[in-house]
Amino acid sequence: MSENLIEVRGLTKKYGDFVAVNGIDFHVQKSESFGFLGPNGAGKSTTMRIIAATSQRTSGEVSVLGKDPEIQGPQIRAHLGVVPQQDNLDAQLTVSENLYIYGRYFGLPSKFIKSKINDLLEFAQLEEKRDVKVEALSGGMKRRLTIARSLVSEPDILILDEPTTGLDPQARHILWDRLFRLKEDGITLLITTHYMDEAEQLCDRLMVMDKGSIMAEGSPAALIKKYSTKEVLEVRFGSDRNAEMAPAMQQLCERIEVLPDRILLYSDDAEAVLESIVAGGNHPNTSLVRRSSLEDVFLRLTGRSLIE
Amino acid sequence: MKTSRAVAIAERRVGQPGERYYAGRARAVMERSFIAFRSSTWLIILSGFLEPVMYLFSFGYGVGKFIGDIDPGTGTMISYAAFIAPGLLATSAMNGAIYDSTWNVFFKMNESRLYHGMLATSLGPMDVALGEIGWALLRGFIYATGFTIVVAPLGLIPSWWGVLAIPSAVLIAFGFASLGMAVTSYFKSYQQMGFINIALLPIFLFSGSFYPLTVFPGWMQGVIKVFPLWHAIELIRGLTLGVVNAGMLTHVAYFLVMIICGLFFTTRRLNALFMR
Amino acid sequence: MSVTRSERKVPKFGARYILEARIRGMMKFFWVIVAVAILNPLLYLISIGLGVGTLISNNIGPQGIDGVSYLTFIAPALLASSAIQGAMDEVVFPTMDGFKWGKVFFGMNSTPQTGADIAGGVFLGAMVRTVLSVGVYSVILYLFGAMDSPHSYLAVPIAIFAGASFGAVMLAFASYVHNEDMFFTIVGRFIVGPMFLFSGTFYPLDTLPIALQFFGWISPLWHATELGRYATYGHSISGAMIGVHILFMAVMLVVGLKIAFRQFQKRLTK
Numbered sequence: 001m002s003e004n005l006i007e008v009r010g011l012t013k014k015y016g017d018f019v020a021v022n023g024i025d026f027h028v029q030k031s032e033s034f035g036f037l038g039p040n041g042a043g044k045s046t047t048m049r050i051i052a053a054t055s056q057r058t059s060g061e062v063s064v065l066g067k068d069p070e071i072q073g074p075q076i077r078a079h080l081g082v083v084p085q086q087d088n089l090d091a092q093l094t095v096s097e098n099l100y101i102y103g104r105y106f107g108l109p110s111k112f113i114k115s116k117i118n119d120l121l122e123f124a125q126l127e128e129k130r131d132v133k134v135e136a137l138s139g140g141m142k143r144r145l146t147i148a149r150s151l152v153s154e155p156d157i158l159i160l161d162e163p164t165t166g167l168d169p170q171a172r173h174i175l176w177d178r179l180f181r182l183k184e185d186g187i188t189l190l191i192t193t194h195y196m197d198e199a200e201q202l203c204d205r206l207m208v209m210d211k212g213s214i215m216a217e218g219s220p221a222a223l224i225k226k227y228s229t230k231e232v233l234e235v236r237f238g239s240d241r242n243a244e245m246a247p248a249m250q251q252l253c254e255r256i257e258v259l260p261d262r263i264l265l266y267s268d269d270a271e272a273v274l275e276s277i278v279a280g281g282n283h284p285n286t287s288l289v290r291r292s293s294l295e296d297v298f299l300r301l302t303g304r305s306l307i308e
Numbered sequence: 309m310k311t312s313r314a315v316a317i318a319e320r321r322v323g324q325p326g327e328r329y330y331a332g333r334a335r336a337v338m339e340r341s342f343i344a345f346r347s348s349t350w351l352i353i354l355s356g357f358l359e360p361v362m363y364l365f366s367f368g369y370g371v372g373k374f375i376g377d378i379d380p381g382t383g384t385m386i387s388y389a390a391f392i393a394p395g396l397l398a399t400s401a402m403n404g405a406i407y408d409s410t411w412n413v414f415f416k417m418n419e420s421r422l423y424h425g426m427l428a429t430s431l432g433p434m435d436v437a438l439g440e441i442g443w444a445l446l447r448g449f450i451y452a453t454g455f456t457i458v459v460a461p462l463g464l465i466p467s468w469w470g471v472l473a474i475p476s477a478v479l480i481a482f483g484f485a486s487l488g489m490a491v492t493s494y495f496k497s498y499q500q501m502g503f504i505n506i507a508l509l510p511i512f513l514f515s516g517s518f519y520p521l522t523v524f525p526g527w528m529q530g531v532i533k534v535f536p537l538w539h540a541i542e543l544i545r546g547l548t549l550g551v552v553n554a555g556m557l558t559h560v561a562y563f564l565v566m567i568i569c570g571l572f573f574t575t576r577r578l579n580a581l582f583m584r
Numbered sequence: 585m586s587v588t589r590s591e592r593k594v595p596k597f598g599a600r601y602i603l604e605a606r607i608r609g610m611m612k613f614f615w616v617i618v619a620v621a622i623l624n625p626l627l628y629l630i631s632i633g634l635g636v637g638t639l640i641s642n643n644i645g646p647q648g649i650d651g652v653s654y655l656t657f658i659a660p661a662l663l664a665s666s667a668i669q670g671a672m673d674e675v676v677f678p679t680m681d682g683f684k685w686g687k688v689f690f691g692m693n694s695t696p697q698t699g700a701d702i703a704g705g706v707f708l709g710a711m712v713r714t715v716l717s718v719g720v721y722s723v724i725l726y727l728f729g730a731m732d733s734p735h736s737y738l739a740v741p742i743a744i745f746a747g748a749s750f751g752a753v754m755l756a757f758a759s760y761v762h763n764e765d766m767f768f769t770i771v772g773r774f775i776v777g778p779m780f781l782f783s784g785t786f787y788p789l790d791t792l793p794i795a796l797q798f799f800g801w802i803s804p805l806w807h808a809t810e811l812g813r814y815a816t817y818g819h820s821i822s823g824a825m826i827g828v829h830i831l832f833m834a835v836m837l838v839v840g841l842k843i844a845f846r847q848f849q850k851r852l853t854k
Contacts, residue, residue: 054427056583073583074331074430078318082428088421092344101343104336105429106314153314153429352766355773366781371636372792376643388639502616506623513631523638 003030005157005188006051011060013046013212019048022212023060033189035203037196037294043212044192045085045161051190052159053077065156070199078106080255081150085161085192087142095145096121096130103152105244116152124148134256140171147178157188176201196294206294208301215301220294227300228292229254231270235260235284245282252276257299266296318430329575330434337426337439338446345447356447357454360400364459367518368392381520384550386466393464394548395517397477398540399456401448402511405481408444409488414495423582433578437571441485448481449474467550476547480540483563486570487536493577509535536566548557594696600695602705606678607712617713621670628662629655629728632786649787652817659730660739660812661785663721664805667747670717672776674710675751679758680767682706689852699849707755707841714747731816738815746808749833751769752840759847779803784810807832 006028013021021043028034031043036044049055050062053076062069064076090098096117103113121127124144129137137145142162150158163179164172179202183189192216193199199206200220208215208223218224233253237245239261252273256297267273270289277284311319321327345353368389407419416422426436452474459465465473488504495501514528515537521529532538543559546552595601610617625720637654649657682689682702692702722740725731731739752772761767782792782799783806789797800806813819814826821829 029329035540052428054424054582071326071328072322074432075318075322075327076429077316078315078430079312080428084424084428086421088425090340090344090422090425092347092421093340095349097343101336101340102425104339105426105431107317107333107336107430108313108330112313139379154312155314349766351774352769355769358773359777362781365796366786370787371640373791374644374648374787378639391701499613499616502613503619506616506619509623509625510631513627514635518632519635519639523635547631553596 004028005030005065006190007061007063008051009061010020011047011050011062012058013043013050013055014058019212020056023048024209024212024214026207026214026217026243028188028190031183031188033183033191033202033204035199035206036190036192036209037194037199037206037298038192038209039194041211042209047209048159048161048190048192052080052082054082058258059246061064065271078153079156081147081155081158083143083146083150083151083158083160083163085165087146089142089149091133091135094131094133095126095137098134098145099152101150102149106153108153112120113152120148120151123151123181124205124215125174140167140174143171143175147175151182155187158182160191160196162192164193164195172198196298199294208294208298210298210302216297223294223297224292227267228296230268230292231266232290232292232296233265233267233270233273234262234286234288234290235265235274236286237282237284248280248282249273249277255300264296264299266292312412314430318583323539326432326434329432329579330438331430331432332435334435334438334442335432336431337436338443340426341440341443356404356451357458359403360396361458362398363399364389364393364464368464378520380545380549382521382549386549387464390464390466390549391520391545392517394473395515395541397452397473397513397548398480398537398544399515399517399552400455401477401481402484402537402540403451404448404451405444405483405485406488406504406508408447409441409485410492411501413440413489413492414501417493418496418551422485423578427582433582434575437486437489437574437578441482441489441571443514445481446484447450447479448485449478452477452481465548467548469552470548473547475545476540476543479560479563480536480543483536483540483566483570486567486574488570490570490573490577493574493581511535516541536562539563598701599704599708602657602692602702603708603712605692606674606705606709609678610674610709610713617716621666621717622724624666624717624719625662625724627657629724629730632662633658633728633730636786644801645770650813650817650819651711655728656730657813657815658786659728660743660816661783661805661809663718663725663739664743664746664808664812665780665785666721667718667743667808668715668750668779668805669776671710671747671751672771674713674755675706675755676758676771678706678709679755680761680764683759683851684762684764689848693852699847699852700845702852703755703759703841703844703848707751707844710751710755711744711748714744714751718743718747733815733817736816739812742808742811742815745833745837746804749836749840752837752844754840756840756843756847759844759851779805804833804836 002029008027009025010023011021012019012023024047027057036047037203038044046051050057050069051064053073056070065079067076069076090101093101099117099120100113104110105114122128126141126145126148129141134142146186147163164175167175176198179189189202189204203220205217205219206223207217216227218226236242242263243258244255249263249265250256253267255266257264265273274287274289318331318440322330372388377387378391380384380391394528423436427433456465456470456474460470491504515535516532521532524532539559539562543556546556633655640648640654646653689702693699696749718740720729758767778799783789783794783803784800785805789800789806810819810821811826811829
């Protein structure tokens, strides 16, 4: 039996004449890991902030745990853990003081928070940094601390706005591992990202957004299946020749995308496509056969790359 | 769904007036300031006492040597140091409150994004405003007490009414802090913030800390009497010199109005800023 | 590419480019700077000069201190004080911003600019502001009749010199700073505050108990004030003391800049 924690209908947000979110509908179920995928400016963060009761909508209906964020902001936020895009840790305080005071903002008793701090530090792998000022932490550590901080109130829903942007690959993997554990504990995750691999790793269900609207919705595998082929061939003939080579290859595949630096050929057997190109006497500078990803879904839906 | 402790605490306020803006936890914000303050060095803590004391010694005793005793408008002559001591107490209450509520708040709002973090929890904007102002007042109270303790043994507070100078200093700080925070919440750039300092300079120099207003022509006295610091100084000087009358309630009323307006605009503006 | 490698040179006197950047930075605060430059002297002269001056002349007569009006007495001190304050603001904030807040110095240093160029440019920028505020200040002093004697104009270079020597020392100090909260407290409350109040600004230094006079001796403000009073109304000082005053400020200037140039380079390449 599934239960809708979040329900959104016809949500619109305007800043003056600019429409950031344009009449979107969606819902999120309990214990689901739900992702918003889209480029910068797609309206992901705005949508998240409205759900987190830190932004007021222009029109539409929003219900979080059966409450309206506009009216019961503090009560809704008591259920949430928020990890913002830009870290806003308290630079004047130490790591453990940051966890402590954040709990106090929720009104939690000191004793209760203090009993949780060790677990949170362990979760964030920051036991040794306990009494260090936040300024001295690396980017990855700060992110982990921000996540640990958001857990101090034992939230039902965790909101993560681009949790791994700016982190090195190792730090990202550590973070993904931590988020997986939370998912296993049954916490509902709401994640925005513009990384395909992150969305594929973490999300049960995805909403692809562009220019304030929903382009598609479904599980990562279903989206790939619906909007792309099994495989993709990437070939490069050099920036000057890509466009001129494209027409000759069009009939070899199901679909073709010409990007400034490379050509993408969609087919269920990309290896065969490459063989036909070479057999036709054309030799690309480089070629790559790979599985379709969400990047291809996004390209298909919007005609643009996700990260520009 | 299992109800977490944080949720249970937040639910307690359901149905109370202003539940959207105020979670009844301004003290959590004050606690944060206390933790940050605790880790600063004694030098910074001590320095808050220093400024008015330095002015007292430099002007009260240095310049005072050439001024001698003056009549504060009561008909009895007092030493110049006794004349400026209440002025300096009022001025330092103003300066401390203004600093805490302008530059400090501006930084937390725009650079460190501290309030963004606070308002992602179940706190409301009114908690933040009251908590920050409350902390400024607590500090102001401590500094005012410290100054009084330094000054009283020097014979500069001749009346027992002077004890009331401390709560008055807190009232004054409250007025300036709420107004300062309201103004700051509307400012967006460092340039605009620069004008706060410029606006404070005439208030500091002309409100009657250093001389009775009678040295100036009548029209200037009229202008000065609009300044909040003039009311602050009159109130505190009346108390320390023991010249107390019902008219002093107008000074108190002046600050009460300032507090109400300041709080109203601060909460409204913080709500608009963070709920954008 | 239009410029070949051999044509690229490291610019001579790189500080001028940093100076340009600083002036552009200051222009954003143009109206704040102008308002401070005009209001500061006006308000202080009316409030302290005339207000406190009235109390003093009520008690000991119109020429009670050093044989001149109180306004004339404090004028050279306020002039030097504004030079010092302006110079300090324009070295301290850009340096904190350059090393810590916005880290712009590191960007500058990835061009051919050296640490010394950057320090020099920041210093020159502060001097531009100092010259401007001293200029405005002296015009206002002149209008108040506080610079009537024939040598009064000398108070202008003296004040700028004081700004330069204190600015140089603060540039060096700021370049070492990592904890700015502490730094601003120390500078504001323990250096600039006492300097302003205890440098013989508002009454002759020897009025103070000897222990407090010490503040004056090590303060460029006192040295500049003594020289300024000599220039504007012929305050009596010996020739030897004139030398001491000039030498003291010169040493501050040279040592300050030397340390700053070295430390900028060191911190940028750490």
